[in-house]
Amino acid sequence: MPGLEDLYREIILDHYRSPRNRGELPPPANKAEGHNPLCGDEITVFVQVDGDVVSDVKVSGQGCSISQSSASMMSQAIKGKSLDEVRALVHRFKVMMSIEEDADDAAQPAVKLGDLEALQGVVKFPVRIKCATLAWNTLVEALES
Template sequence: MSLEELYREVILDHYRNPRHRKPLDRADAHAEGVNPLCGDEVTVELAVTDGRISDVAAIGQGCSISQSSASMMTDAILGKTVEEVRDLIQRFKAMMDIDHEADLGLDPDRPGAVLGDLEALQGVRRYPVRIKCANLPWTTLAQALDQLSAS
């Protein structure tokens, strides 16, 4: 596993040019995630229209893994229904789970592959201390979704 496989170009691109980093004018949900051990921070805001994510923001600071994961996440969930987003969170977390490699079929060309750019983060699994960086935005997103269902 070389460093180039960890720091893929797509990861560095999202780190340098994060998507959807502007706070929303009107957010239906707002959750803040922090990793107290390393200090990574991600704030997720969601706007929902007719059951779909109509706008999203992920703002934060931290390493390339946490921030690119947040940026790719915003691209991946925009336009999806809340149910689809929950499914995506599960798939992402499963991808990051070292023990679940076998049943995932992570070949991006396989039929039904949906993780897209996010699969670039697979390399993180080889660096166990960094997995929490990749997961932080998704855990925060799950908290934001919980707010939606609570309200």
């Protein structure tokens, strides 16, 4: 069995204890609610899109260390990025979580996961992948809403 240190990296615990971009955004910001029906975690993602750019993002709700830190790091990573870059980031993250094949699409802008790579260990704990991807799936919904 992979050790818990692979999962609970210090940067993850830091984002869990002090989540970034907590809160809500008023309309007309896009908003979507996500649920993990297995564990009851609930998350709401607010995104303000100005033109082609995600100018602001906030996250509210409750969840475990993995879902909360993933949401926190996601909010930092997408703020100020173009929609194309955000979509590319979502794809990169899902590739890391082994739930999407690497599209290797030259048309997609090059993006770096940065801190988010700390969540790589989650793949070794398959039941937790849903925790890590909850915020990302909710983000996609918010962008489409």
